[in-house]
Amino acid sequence: MTTATGQFGDRLFKWLTLLMALAIFVLIGLIGYELFAGSKLSLHKFGWHFLISSDWDPGNDIYGALPFVFGTLVSSLIALLIAVPISIATAVYLTELAPLWIRQPLIIFIELLAAIPSVILGFWGFFVMIPWLHKHLFPWLRDTLGFLPFFKGNDYGPCMLAAGMILAIMAIPIITSVSREILRSVPGLQREAAYALGATRWEVTRIAVLSYAKKGIFGAVILGLGRALGETMAVTMVVGNSSQLVASLFQPGSTLASWIANQFTEAVDDLFYSSLFELGLVLLGLTVLVNIVAQLLLKTFAGPSVIPQN
Amino acid sequence: MTAPNHQWRQFKDVLMQIITLACAILVIVPLILVFYHLITEGFSSLNLDFFIHLPKALGEKGGGMANAIVGTFVLICEAAIVGVPIGVLGGVYLSEYGGTKFNWAIRFAADILNGVPSITWGVVVYGLMVVPMHGPSALAGGVVLGLMMIPLVMRTTEEVLQLVPGGYREAALALGIAKWKTIVQIVIRTALKGIITGILLALARIAGETAPLLFTVGGALGWAHSLKEPIAALPLQIYLYATGPYEDWHRQAWAGALVLLLLVLAINIGVRFLTRDRFQQKI
Numbered sequence: 105m106t107t108a109t110g111q112f113g114d115r116l117f118k119w120l121t122l123l124m125a126l127a128i129f130v131l132i133g134l135i136g137y138e139l140f141a142g143s144k145l146s147l148h149k150f151g152w153h154f155l156i157s158s159d160w161d162p163g164n165d166i167y168g169a170l171p172f173v174f175g176t177l178v179s180s181l182i183a184l185l186i187a188v189p190i191s192i193a194t195a196v197y198l199t200e201l202a203p204l205w206i207r208q209p210l211i212i213f214i215e216l217l218a219a220i221p222s223v224i225l226g227f228w229g230f231f232v233m234i235p236w237l238h239k240h241l242f243p244w245l246r247d248t249l250g251f252l253p254f255f256k257g258n259d260y261g262p263c264m265l266a267a268g269m270i271l272a273i274m275a276i277p278i279i280t281s282v283s284r285e286i287l288r289s290v291p292g293l294q295r296e297a298a299y300a301l302g303a304t305r306w307e308v309t310r311i312a313v314l315s316y317a318k319k320g321i322f323g324a325v326i327l328g329l330g331r332a333l334g335e336t337m338a339v340t341m342v343v344g345n346s347s348q349l350v351a352s353l354f355q356p357g358s359t360l361a362s363w364i365a366n367q368f369t370e371a372v373d374d375l376f377y378s379s380l381f382e383l384g385l386v387l388l389g390l391t392v393l394v395n396i397v398a399q400l401l402l403k404t405f406a407g408p409s410v411i412p413q414n
Numbered sequence: 415m416t417a418p419n420h421q422w423r424q425f426k427d428v429l430m431q432i433i434t435l436a437c438a439i440l441v442i443v444p445l446i447l448v449f450y451h452l453i454t455e456g457f458s459s460l461n462l463d464f465f466i467h468l469p470k471a472l473g474e475k476g477g478g479m480a481n482a483i484v485g486t487f488v489l490i491c492e493a494a495i496v497g498v499p500i501g502v503l504g505g506v507y508l509s510e511y512g513g514t515k516f517n518w519a520i521r522f523a524a525d526i527l528n529g530v531p532s533i534t535w536g537v538v539v540y541g542l543m544v545v546p547m548h549g550p551s552a553l554a555g556g557v558v559l560g561l562m563m564i565p566l567v568m569r570t571t572e573e574v575l576q577l578v579p580g581g582y583r584e585a586a587l588a589l590g591i592a593k594w595k596t597i598v599q600i601v602i603r604t605a606l607k608g609i610i611t612g613i614l615l616a617l618a619r620i621a622g623e624t625a626p627l628l629f630t631v632g633g634a635l636g637w638a639h640s641l642k643e644p645i646a647a648l649p650l651q652i653y654l655y656a657t658g659p660y661e662d663w664h665r666q667a668w669a670g671a672l673v674l675l676l677l678v679l680a681i682n683i684g685v686r687f688l689t690r691d692r693f694q695q696k697i
Contacts, residue, residue, distance in 0.1 A: 113594045113595070121510075124500045124503035125503075125508055125512070127504060128523045128564070131564065132526070138537075139537065141541070189437070190441060193434040194441050198438065201435075212686065217444065219622075219678055219679060219682045220448060221675070222623075222625075223624040223652055223653050223656075224622070224652070225448065226656075227652060227656045228451055231451075333531070336532060336533040361531055361534075361625070365625055368628065368629050388530065388534050391530060391534075392526055392529070398529075
């Protein structure tokens, strides 16, 4: 009799947990369906033209995604340019070079940085970082690199470059902690072999560790890119929220996520809403694609044990 | 016998140590600065009023964020009710049942889902709940945060369950205990601390989420009397006050940000110090 109830309980429990695990697929389907259904009107009216049009003119019922796709890519690119070298160097320091006693406190600090809510970082960025950039960094960039179109013209504070820098601060802990996991999973024999040949610590790191972990670290970078592409609040607060398409990084701009956040409550008619849903759809496509690449790289390199956090 | 370039190689070794150390320090500079400014700007505005008073009407001085603080706790509780059972049980399936390929697919999908931007979740739940319910509500806010927790909790639960030695399961099964009882009473119990740690970290993460709440909870100046009404939330209130035009709002936003950060960091640091054994090393 106990076996009978045991078998029944077993089956029930298995099905229950299976159902919950399947929720993942349900959620993905739901997200895709909702965004698709919501953007039907705009998809129907603009078609592919939506992606290449740079006009956002609610007055005349014209909507285009180009400035926001551009802003998303540019701000994320700036973020990666800043974050990647710093993150990889930090991960290398933490796993290969740092004295043991310093590692754990540093790791905790980096995890705390990752835990700061994005709205707080944006708030700080707006009231502390931007005035500083405006006073010190931007004039210097204008003087030294002003011949490039990216650093031309005046800045009024909130701008694409500020957004890129805030995104860098947010991407660093992710790239660092995933890279650290990757470096830790490099077999010790790799290192010992290089030491045995008389290599210095840095040479061991460069020859035996980094070249071995290349693919995984690339995965970590792509994962950081995925997070930067979709980051909303911090960007909304420092990017300036303009729908203009300009080359200068000192000018305000917008990303897909920040424009949705900024405009959703302003939306007045169905087509406006629908266009914002379609921006969401574009953003989803972009992030899912990038995340798939990142996960494939990470999973083929390090097995399932590397969980991206935050 | 030393190689001719021996000194140069030693120099490079030291140089790289210094460069990487400098990068590591650079990484924690923003953390320290954010902390410093939140404390210097926010601490002076933190008083009893802030915790027990409602926000004042537009432009009036004084008032507090009592409703937003309570609102955030309400939303966290709702999110836990939605997210924890699905996440934990799904994690149990991934760890204890299922075929390799099938589970790989779920795991992969969960990791992709983890990367879905928070604003996207907000838009989806807007279409899913706010439109049919004719307006934002505490319920919609709780649901969106709960859904966001699911992949997070599922993956960490699975991770810690995998750390439970297989011998525990075999010993229980050999005694004739049903598999589900083995899982509930032996496996989950052994890994309970780790599971709770994962849940708390997920809660800490969603507690600070603002983007998904923008169009789902509505925000409110007063108290919400049911889950169908709009509700205030601390991160949302910080955003509104920080981007508003009044000096007094900024002052309160700093104080709110300090409270939110302390809440999030307290959970983060708390779980790390409270639960230090081998089931935590992965989280």
